[in-house]
Amino acid sequence: MDFKNGSFPVGxxxxxxxxxxxxxxxxxxxxxxxxxxxxxxxxxxARPRLGTLRNPL
Incomplete structure (x- = not known):
């Protein structure tokens, strides 16, 4: 990189x-x-098993 022209990459x-x-x-x-x-x-x-729900829809 040549910074002689003062173009320092500030960004x-x-x-x-x-x-x-x-x-x-x-x-x-x-x-x-x-x-x-x-x-x-x-x-x-980790998954609930079928039939263990108290209020099934």
Whole structure:
């Protein structure tokens, strides 16, 4: 890249800073996965079975 003409890519730098701030904010909201979380429920156990509804339509 040749910046002799004073055409510094300010838009790219601003876009990079915005992307960095969004990534840091997302990480602070979601947190890091520690591996101590409970495993997700298995497919069959998570679904209600037929005939277990109290008020069927």
């Amino acid at each position: 790219v730098v601003v876009f990079g800073l915005i992307a960095l701030l969004l990534a840091l904010r997302l990480r602070s909201v979601l947190g890091k996965r520690t591996g101590l979380d409970a495993p997700p429920p298995r497919g069959e156990a």
